[in-house]
Amino acid sequence: MRNLEKIEYQPISVREIVLEMKNLSELMIDLAYSAALFNDKELAEDVIDLEKRIDHLALLLEMHIMIAARDPEDAESLLAVSRIGSAADKISDAAADIAAIVVHDIGVHPIVTKIFENVEERLIRAKVTKDSLIVGKKIHELDLAAKMGVDILAIGRNKEWIINPEEYEIIKEGDTLIVRGSSLGTKRFKETTEKSQNSGVK
Amino acid sequence: MPQQYPVEFEKIVEQLAELKNTSELMMDLAYSSILLNSTELAEEVQRLEEYVDRLHTEFELRVLTSKFTNEESKGFLGLIRLGVAAEKIADSAAQISEVILRGLEPHPILKLVIKEAEETITQVRVTKKSKLANKTLRDAQIPEETGMWVLAIRRGEKCIRPKPEIVIEPGDILIASGYAEGVEDLKKLAAP
Numbered sequence: 001m002r003n004l005e006k007i008e009y010q011p012i013s014v015r016e017i018v019l020e021m022k023n024l025s026e027l028m029i030d031l032a033y034s035a036a037l038f039n040d041k042e043l044a045e046d047v048i049d050l051e052k053r054i055d056h057l058a059l060l061l062e063m064h065i066m067i068a069a070r071d072p073e074d075a076e077s078l079l080a081v082s083r084i085g086s087a088a089d090k091i092s093d094a095a096a097d098i099a100a101i102v103v104h105d106i107g108v109h110p111i112v113t114k115i116f117e118n119v120e121e122r123l124i125r126a127k128v129t130k131d132s133l134i135v136g137k138k139i140h141e142l143d144l145a146a147k148m149g150v151d152i153l154a155i156g157r158n159k160e161w162i163i164n165p166e167e168y169e170i171i172k173e174g175d176t177l178i179v180r181g182s183s184l185g186t187k188r189f190k191e192t193t194e195k196s197q198n199s200g201v202k
Numbered sequence: 203m204p205q206q207y208p209v210e211f212e213k214i215v216e217q218l219a220e221l222k223n224t225s226e227l228m229m230d231l232a233y234s235s236i237l238l239n240s241t242e243l244a245e246e247v248q249r250l251e252e253y254v255d256r257l258h259t260e261f262e263l264r265v266l267t268s269k270f271t272n273e274e275s276k277g278f279l280g281l282i283r284l285g286v287a288a289e290k291i292a293d294s295a296a297q298i299s300e301v302i303l304r305g306l307e308p309h310p311i312l313k314l315v316i317k318e319a320e321e322t323i324t325q326v327r328v329t330k331k332s333k334l335a336n337k338t339l340r341d342a343q344i345p346e347e348t349g350m351w352v353l354a355i356r357r358g359e360k361c362i363r364p365k366p367e368i369v370i371e372p373g374d375i376l377i378a379s380g381y382a383e384g385v386e387d388l389k390k391l392a393a394p
Binding site for chain 1: 207211214215216218222223226229232233236243244270274276277278279281284286287288290291293294295296297298300301307308309311313314315335363365366367
């Protein structure tokens with residue numbers, strides 16, 4: 001049987017709850033697809049953990065909505081919040097379903113790599129080499145979104161994944177990065193990250 | 203060396219990629235429909251939902267009839283499940299857009315969450331004479347010229363994400379958001 005976490009009311013704002021649900025659910029989709037693409041069990045397990053966090057938030061949201069509705073007008077306007085909360089929850093469920101393919105050893109046929117060559121938003125995995133230009137840099141210093149149109153979703157370090165790393169996280173040699181972005185952006189990022197002294201890439 | 207696969211697999215690849223792209227686009231459009239309180243965008247999401255449903259069925263049939271080997275069956279189950287997940291994401295987007303279509307006033311908190319902005323939505327069809335026709339979105343410089351941001355390009359039944367390298371074709375419908383002042387500018391630009 002599943003071990004369910006106890007839940008109790010917490011005084012955090014509805015805005016914070018929905019914001020976290022929206023952000024997390026979208027991140028989870030990319031992480032789940034990455035786990036399927038790279039057949040990475042650890043990453044898939046992390047997605048399933050995040051799903052538990054969303055479930056928790058969804059219950060908190062429900063409680064807050066119950067307390068907040070004082071009249072029919074409140075109820076109508078809060079219904080929209082509740083529907084969107086439930087949609088974010090469903091999105092995270094879908095991500096967890098993708099992760100489960102990997103965790104339960106079903107796996108995805110190798111043509112999946114071809115599929116990911118056909119999608120607009122690419123997901124790539126890059127190993128940070130010693131001579132990489134980004135070693136020792138904080139994520140925000142790289143200004144990736146503006147310069148390359150890419151975004152670091154997770155850092156694999158010491159056999160663990162740092163999910164959605166903070167802006168001040170420093171990139172280290174040997175890190176595995178999961179990055180999302182356009183086809184050109186991710187290609188350039190991989191070149192920069194996996195650069196070796198002899199490759200001549202400037 | 204890239205591995206060679208049977209030709210039947212190519213269509214599978216194409217359709218699953220399309221399912222993934224469309225479902226994610228729908229999410230963006232759905233949240234935009236809430237942010238902008240736009241029936242138009244919400245309806246677009248619903249249209250895409252119907253498209254995804256059809257595509258998903260076609261995809262599943264194609265997978266099931268693709269003559270994969272016994273050894274490949276697990277991998278193909280994985281593909282089917284990826285399709286199901288994409289469809290679920292599309293469903294969730296449709297659920298978000300339903301808020302608008304049912305006439306619920308989006309709670310102010312939602313707009314804060316999706317980023318408050320006093321923007322309006324417009325759809326314009328690009329004519330042959332337009333300066334935008336046959337230009338990439340990057341070269342078209344729509345935000346610079348009009349202050350409007352393209353959220354989606356509708357081309358026939360497809361909805362295309364507005365990546366900079368996409369070429370705008372005559373007949374395309376641009377769905378854009380921005381300040382009301384930009385609407386006329388965009389219309390002039392798209393259909394002079």
